Amino acid sequence: MAELLIKNGRVIDPANGVDRLCDVLIVDGKFEQVGKIDKKVQNVIDATGKIVSPGLIDIHVHFREPGDEEEETIASGSAAAVAAGFTSVVCMPNTRPPIENETDVEYIHRKGRQARKTHVYTMGAITKNLEGVELAEMGFMAEAGALGFTDDGKGVQDTAVMLRALKYASMFDVVIAQHCQDDGFAGNGVMNSGYVAAILGLPGIDALAEEAMLWRDIQLVKKLSGNRIRYHAQHLSTAGAIELIRSAKKDSVPITCEVTPHHLLLTEASCAEYDTNYKVNPPLRTSKDIDALKEAIAEGLVDALVSDHAPHLQSEKELEFLAAPFGIASMECSLGLFVKALIEPGILDWPGLIKLMTAGPARVIGIDKGTLSKGNQGDVTIIDPDAEYTVDTNTFVSKSRNCPYHGWKLKGKVEKTIVGGEIRYSADK
Numbered sequence: 001m002a003e004l005l006i007k008n009g010r011v012i013d014p015a016n017g018v019d020r021l022c023d024v025l026i027v028d029g030k031f032e033q034v035g036k037i038d039k040k041v042q043n044v045i046d047a048t049g050k051i052v053s054p055g056l057i058d059i060h061v062h063f064r065e066p067g068d069e070e071e072e073t074i075a076s077g078s079a080a081a082v083a084a085g086f087t088s089v090v091c092m093p094n095t096r097p098p099i100e101n102e103t104d105v106e107y108i109h110r111k112g113r114q115a116r117k118t119h120v121y122t123m124g125a126i127t128k129n130l131e132g133v134e135l136a137e138m139g140f141m142a143e144a145g146a147l148g149f150t151d152d153g154k155g156v157q158d159t160a161v162m163l164r165a166l167k168y169a170s171m172f173d174v175v176i177a178q179h180c181q182d183d184g185f186a187g188n189g190v191m192n193s194g195y196v197a198a199i200l201g202l203p204g205i206d207a208l209a210e211e212a213m214l215w216r217d218i219q220l221v222k223k224l225s226g227n228r229i230r231y232h233a234q235h236l237s238t239a240g241a242i243e244l245i246r247s248a249k250k251d252s253v254p255i256t257c258e259v260t261p262h263h264l265l266l267t268e269a270s271c272a273e274y275d276t277n278y279k280v281n282p283p284l285r286t287s288k289d290i291d292a293l294k295e296a297i298a299e300g301l302v303d304a305l306v307s308d309h310a311p312h313l314q315s316e317k318e319l320e321f322l323a324a325p326f327g328i329a330s331m332e333c334s335l336g337l338f339v340k341a342l343i344e345p346g347i348l349d350w351p352g353l354i355k356l357m358t359a360g361p362a363r364v365i366g367i368d369k370g371t372l373s374k375g376n377q378g379d380v381t382i383i384d385p386d387a388e389y390t391v392d393t394n395t396f397v398s399k400s401r402n403c404p405y406h407g408w409k410l411k412g413k414v415e416k417t418i419v420g421g422e423i424r425y426s427a428d429k
């Protein structure tokens, strides 16, 4: 019998209302007990002064395999994930080619198992080749274990296609996740439209691009109410989008949403030096938008915090602002970034933050994780809440370095990442 005892930590398990100093016992890869445990076992971790959390979950990452393995692979991304405290990740399907059938889904899962780091899940494409026209093979993908569908990178423009996608996905009880962006409003924009874009002479992406599509989708979800519709709005960035979510949730419309660290910490002003590490989609907005996102998080309107880890080659990011690809690779420092954005200003406490990185995202995608409940897989993240560090992208496990936080001082460090009772990452090794 393989036993692992984590002693004397501050055990935080928001789904079970636990926040106290105690021990956690994992037997044969599964949680056995949370409490004061005096049992003698061979493997003991002393977590004095540390937080013992259910394994963190990131439901929005881009691992670039297949197609762009020089940017990231499932192996390198998985190793980066456990270094960042994530015991489960959900890959986006906009690879080359996209993940759009059963075989593709099985390929991602197999690569994830081979990497033996974090649990690797994937979403499948909503439409074939992400073209927004014909629905992909959602049924087969759901059977193969896809945890939802998205054309992430772009939004589904055609309303009739979106309606069919929502209906179809509900038959398999999986979530439709939307990159809310109306192409008509977004045009060829590369940053937030407004004063800064005007000064820089760069085409902008209006906040309406996000809000128009989110508004439309909420109408569709309302229309289909009564069916088992599950809709998730990805990486919200504008105050107007938050207003729509607030009113929809008040009306009990079954929707969930997520927020990234960059939309909480950076504004459009960061683009002023034409540094492409700040080019991201949806774009960095204004401080007014940041305030609205934080307010929504404080109110409990946001279901999950995600990195939207989007690795790119240095050579691509060195292109001029107009031509460089969108994306920030920040998974490896995302816990510290969320601590800075949300705990330090007093918007959330540790249980609040952990909920949005464990039970919250688990609920969005419908997996039995994110808690320390007896019988669940023994996934744990041990965090030193007081440890400070300086972000050094040169030490990233990820293959990519397109991260604007190089040199930032952050607090809250991952000490150990345990997956199914096995230590898969340790900071002291």
Ligand SMILES: [Zn+2]
Pocket (backbone or CB within 6 Å): 152, 153, 154, 179, 234, 235, 281, 282
């Ligand atoms: Zn996206």
Ligand SMILES: [Zn+2]
Pocket (backbone or CB within 6 Å): 060, 062, 092, 152, 153, 308, 310
């Ligand atoms: Zn994305």
